[in-house]
Amino acid sequence: MLEITAGKSALRLSRPVIGASGAFGFASEYSKLIDLSLLGALVTNPISLRPRRAAHSTRVVPLDGGVLIHTGLPNSGIHKMHRQYAAKWRASPIPIIMHLIGSADDLAECAIFLDQQSEVAAIELGINDTLTAREVRAVVATVRARTQLPLLAKLPLYQAVNVAAAAVDGGANALVIAAPPRGTARDPLSGQLVGGRLYGTWLKPLVLRLVGQLAMRLDVPLIGCGGVHHPDDVRDFLEAGARAIQLDSVVWARPEMVTAIAQAFSVGELTRMAGALADEWRAIGEPAERRTQLLLAPPPPSMPSPPEI
Amino acid sequence: MLEITAGKSALRLSRPVIGASGAFGFASEYSKLIDLSLLGALVTNPISLRPRRAAHSTRVVPLDGGVLIHTGLPNSGIHKMHRQYAAKWRASPIPIIMHLIGSADDLAECAIFLDQQSEVAAIELGINDTLTAREVRAVVATVRARTQLPLLAKLPLYQAVNVAAAAVDGGANALVIAAPPRGTARDPLSGQLVGGRLYGTWLKPLVLRLVGQLAMRLDVPLIGCGGVHHPDDVRDFLEAGARAIQLDSVVWARPEMVTAIAQAFSVGELTRMAGALADEWRAIGEPAERRTQLLLAPPPPSMPSPPEI
Amino acid sequence: MQQGQAIIERIRRISAGVQRLELAVEKPHQAISGGQFFLARTDSAYGPYLREAWLPIAVRENVVIVERPTRYAYLPNQVIDLLGPIGRPFPLRSSARTLLLIAYEATPAIFLLMLQSALARQCAATLVLIGQARRYPFEALPPALEVTLAEYHERWAEREQQIAWADQIFAAAPPPYDIPAYLRLLEDVQRIRQAIGPETLYGVFQPPMPCGIGACQACLVRLQSGDEMLACIDGLAFDLTRVNLLQNLPNSPGA
Amino acid sequence: MQQGQAIIERIRRISAGVQRLELAVEKPHQAISGGQFFLARTDSAYGPYLREAWLPIAVRENVVIVERPTRYAYLPNQVIDLLGPIGRPFPLRSSARTLLLIAYEATPAIFLLMLQSALARQCAATLVLIGQARRYPFEALPPALEVTLAEYHERWAEREQQIAWADQIFAAAPPPYDIPAYLRLLEDVQRIRQAIGPETLYGVFQPPMPCGIGACQACLVRLQSGDEMLACIDGLAFDLTRVNLLQNLPNSPGA
Ligand SMILES: Cc1cc2nc3c(=O)[nH]c(=O)nc-3n(C[C@H](O)[C@H](O)[C@H](O)COP(=O)(O)OP(=O)(O)OC[C@H]3O[C@@H](n4cnc5c(N)ncnc54)[C@H](O)[C@@H]3O)c2cc1C
Ligand SMILES: Cc1cc2nc3c(=O)[nH]c(=O)nc-3n(C[C@H](O)[C@H](O)[C@H](O)COP(=O)(O)OP(=O)(O)OC[C@H]3O[C@@H](n4cnc5c(N)ncnc54)[C@H](O)[C@@H]3O)c2cc1C
Ligand SMILES: Cc1cc2nc3c(=O)[nH]c(=O)nc-3n(C[C@H](O)[C@H](O)[C@H](O)COP(=O)(O)O)c2cc1C
Numbered sequence A, B: 001m002l003e004i005t006a007g008k009s010a011l012r013l014s015r016p017v018i019g020a021s022g023a024f025g026f027a028s029e030y031s032k033l034i035d036l037s038l039l040g041a042l043v044t045n046p047i048s049l050r051p052r053r054a055a056h057s058t059r060v061v062p063l064d065g066g067v068l069i070h071t072g073l074p075n076s077g078i079h080k081m082h083r084q085y086a087a088k089w090r091a092s093p094i095p096i097i098m099h100l101i102g103s104a105d106d107l108a109e110c111a112i113f114l115d116q117q118s119e120v121a122a123i124e125l126g127i128n129d130t131l132t133a134r135e136v137r138a139v140v141a142t143v144r145a146r147t148q149l150p151l152l153a154k155l156p157l158y159q160a161v162n163v164a165a166a167a168v169d170g171g172a173n174a175l176v177i178a179a180p181p182r183g184t185a186r187d188p189l190s191g192q193l194v195g196g197r198l199y200g201t202w203l204k205p206l207v208l209r210l211v212g213q214l215a216m217r218l219d220v221p222l223i224g225c226g227g228v229h230h231p232d233d234v235r236d237f238l239e240a241g242a243r244a245i246q247l248d249s250v251v252w253a254r255p256e257m258v259t260a261i262a263q264a265f266s267v268g269e270l271t272r273m274a275g276a277l278a279d280e281w282r283a284i285g286e287p288a289e290r291r292t293q294l295l296l297a298p299p300p301p302s303m304p305s306p307p308e309i
Numbered sequence C, D: 001m002q003q004g005q006a007i008i009e010r011i012r013r014i015s016a017g018v019q020r021l022e023l024a025v026e027k028p029h030q031a032i033s034g035g036q037f038f039l040a041r042t043d044s045a046y047g048p049y050l051r052e053a054w055l056p057i058a059v060r061e062n063v064v065i066v067e068r069p070t071r072y073a074y075l076p077n078q079v080i081d082l083l084g085p086i087g088r089p090f091p092l093r094s095s096a097r098t099l100l101l102i103a104y105e106a107t108p109a110i111f112l113l114m115l116q117s118a119l120a121r122q123c124a125a126t127l128v129l130i131g132q133a134r135r136y137p138f139e140a141l142p143p144a145l146e147v148t149l150a151e152y153h154e155r156w157a158e159r160e161q162q163i164a165w166a167d168q169i170f171a172a173a174p175p176p177y178d179i180p181a182y183l184r185l186l187e188d189v190q191r192i193r194q195a196i197g198p199e200t201l202y203g204v205f206q207p208p209m210p211c212g213i214g215a216c217q218a219c220l221v222r223l224q225s226g227d228e229m230l231a232c233i234d235g236l237a238f239d240l241t242r243v244n245l246l247q248n249l250p251n252s253p254g255a
């Protein structure tokens, strides 16, 4: 059981596996395919104060081993979204975390509204790529001042190391490392270069490094997000110092892996997963610092890979 | 023909395709497999003032669609390297660019040394990931003050947008976007998490976006580096505003593609490559701004992909 | 919508470009109707990362026949991971007696399952194959179907009568869709029929579908009302009088 | 070293785990000697990104036979892209008359091509298969070769005599190499023979090789002199009395 506390309120995750914003929809879309109660929590797709419409332009470019997506974050604004989804969120077997985007003023207004409601267990703030550390602290503090809910900050990949401490100073109770990076690819349809966010297995080594670096520096719970496609990936993130992970595009590519990953964890305690080596494996309860230090300690004697005979 | 000039000295590239540091070795290693005269220039593996030894630790982790490498940048120091390779560099059919790494003081000493020599046509500075914009300007200016040679600055992926202007202010004559990012992966051999730089086709959309962003802001020649594996990738980089590209790990994975990519360019002028659409294609001579603007202009009427019948 | 496994039982090449795969599928995948499809993965690895749309053209007990281009190679007994059925059945009106199907430069495969039930209830149906679509092996089509060929839209000589004649009209194009073609068709239908009733003129919209389940919001189609609909949930057929065609141009200036 | 194409002419499974592929290769790839190998790519895509090491076990005119684990599936007529030959031939001394080859938990395939020429010039050769290596189908080995089996190094009962007897000793392990095993062997050889002459005791080092041509510097092996050598250029066999074994432990504390 992982608890992310904010004063008297707390977000309790029965398993360290969370459905990421953008991948699972606004509520129970995936309940047709997946037993969502296997997850520790679900983050909604991004929600803004005012309605946002879908991007006009090309929204998907399939890539070798990944995909570029630019949706424009369509949603009908927090008040209408709440009317539309409150019943589903109440019926959800797992805590719902709302992903909020917008200016500091917009986010403050959203936070005040959510503080009056009961369906949402925590807020995840999407931190814009262009904000400086000082601005990140200010945005988070603005929201912090207006809600009792636990506050997660999802940091942009490139800026994660630079703005992480500021997000914690501002009052974030946990950090999500990281939002998927932006990229450019040629749209085969229009023949033009288009921009969007990038998803794929290759994200994992990039994000894993940031988690390792931040776990050595910060005391706040870290949630790894990016390129998790296999139970072994969860093990790697936990060993690098994450307390939980988020699953994103794997649910599109191989929904059955979401279940496999979630089932690799029994409630509260952590069983060893397929492929895990006994002497490397650390229980999830140990503090992040401890686990990360171990990575830098002397290695076990060499373990030759299985012979090919 | 692309010229990168520094006062009276100039680096002249007959083709906008360059062998990147770290991939092609120190001189003619690949001449057994590739006609190097097809390239516009070759950048040496990183060279430091003093000798550096190979990393003790795991140096290669094969990944899905890519590879993590951490060599420690072994080299016997600039003076010994020069004695060892000067004859080969003189005999090279294409200009040799030396990739230098080290502190500002080390780099200054290397620059003074190279300014006395004749084999090297330009310097590429490896800009450390941890430097601020101010520090980047200072490092580049220190080297600039000590050599007449054209100066390329190779910027770290995550920091490229933040430090690019500073590198130009410091006196860089061209920017290489970008050095491969660092990551962490589990070494199957030791069972431990290890760090290193990441290579693979998936780098391209990340780098392409940075090139597009910088081309709109800066006037300096940009050289795209990262994930180029196909002639069409070159076209994408040139359209986004790059004046040339560097090839790195493709030479390991598919050496024949280096030749295919280089041969897609006739000398000076640019022929259309396989798969290029006539109305999208821009000549290389046009200024970067012009080409990048076109990306934001209204699109041609929709072009359906070839039917599957 | 379910995830399940299918086995390729038989592979039949019906022309240079088209092959038909007979898939033994599980129960939930046998209940598929015309206009619905599968998102398939042939590989346990992640290349390609997104699933492919597989179009069923016939269902026989536990066997679904899908059509695939011959440039993809399959093996008998190969196991395929299927998500589906995706989308809504095409809105074939029970009162419709005359059906006009138009394939612009595209395979008409997406129509064939609906066609089966339409012909079974005595609809008269005409298929128009335009441009490259003429390469489709129409010998393999049901004999009761009337087939018209045209080099391009304006050369489709019978279009006045055929458009006037049809109770319902469905048009398809290479994925994702072909807005200019749909615009030309819409104008023709407006001119020829004056008022276009509801549920009369449909275009097929098949944008890339990362999730296929309504979660990722990447497959939105914009309507003139300002609303947006998901192709994977509300599609693939959209009423062309209700879609905002200009706002769905790929990479349009409004982006 | 050249890049070229090979065609799989024949596939023969010689045990549950081992198959032999007969490859028709181009001229430059026929000139391959014991200890050298190919870096192969079966696919025009980039997965896996790095090439695989393919070990030739025999050469007959334009055919090279390589050994591959049976968990990889190949097809007759499949085209393979080969880089090679990589590395130096194993330094078999012309004066050597007795040869000891040791496979620790690994296939002895890397020795077989050298063994062919050694046997041709009347060397006496013993192959020691240790641990999992005993699963190798030794019926497929040349009859002139003496084979010894052992559960693990310390259970290798004949090692005193065999080490004392051999003019040259070569040891292999699963890639990249097995430093603890090589250390145990080195200690034994030192104890049994007192002085170890030059060109006597070799270990095979096969780190991952991104380039195979001496460019990427990723395959360095550290020597006791402080020098470094490239496995792809100077290997695969390194004199175990000259290598700094502790500094080549994977991910060692010095890192
Ligand atoms: C966490 C988070 C918080 C957000 N908060 C807000 C908010 O507060 N308010 C709000 O309105 N929105 C917010 N958003 C939404 C988001 O920031 C933007 O609205 C949306 O991404 C539009 O950005 P863009 O695509 O124009 O920018 P970019 O992705 O930066 O691209 C700029 C333009 O350049 C083009 N381009 C990029 N690279 C190249 C290239 N190489 N060559 C040529 N062209 C190129 C792109 O296609 C694009 O048109 C938020 C998003 C996130 C993730
Ligand atoms: C352009 C350039 C310029 C350079 N200039 C210099 C120079 O001036 N002087 C010089 O000496 N060298 C220079 N170098 C070389 C380089 O900066 C370092 O010497 C070398 O990379 C060693 O860094 P590192 O691996 O220790 O650091 P990092 O890659 O930052 O990693 C720090 C440590 O943490 C570990 N780690 C990372 N992520 C995780 C994780 N998630 N979990 C657990 N552990 C993790 C890593 O394995 C590593 O041990 C330069 C390199 C470049 C590219
Ligand atoms: C399909 C999809 C997936 C997303 N995945 C994530 C995610 O993993 N992390 C995150 O912070 N936000 C996610 N979001 C929200 C994006 O991070 C981000 O807010 C949005 O993509 C920004 O701009 P764009 O989609 O308009 O380019 C996702 C959004 C969508 C539409």
Ligand SMILES: Cc1cc2nc3c(=O)[nH]c(=O)nc-3n(C[C@H](O)[C@H](O)[C@H](O)COP(=O)(O)O)c2cc1C
Pocket: B020, B021, B022, B023, B046, B069, B070, B071, B072, B073, B101, B126, B154, B178, B179, B180, B195, B196, B197, B225, B248, D216, D217, D218
């Ligand atoms: C195999 C290899 C490839 C390299 N490729 C590049 C490169 O593409 N760009 C670059 O700036 N430097 C390159 N270098 C140098 C690295 O960018 C960088 O200086 C070095 O990798 C940093 O640390 P590390 O290898 O010790 O992790 C390469 C180095 C090696 C060994």
Ligand code: FES
Pocket: C208, C209, C210, C211, C212, C213, C214, C215, C216, C217, C218, C219, C220, C230, C231, C232, C233
């Ligand atoms: S494909 Fe994801 S919402 Fe339709």
Ligand code: FES
Pocket: D208, D209, D210, D211, D212, D213, D214, D215, D216, D217, D218, D219, D220, D230, D231, D232, D233
């Ligand atoms: S594999 Fe690249 S130098 Fe040996």
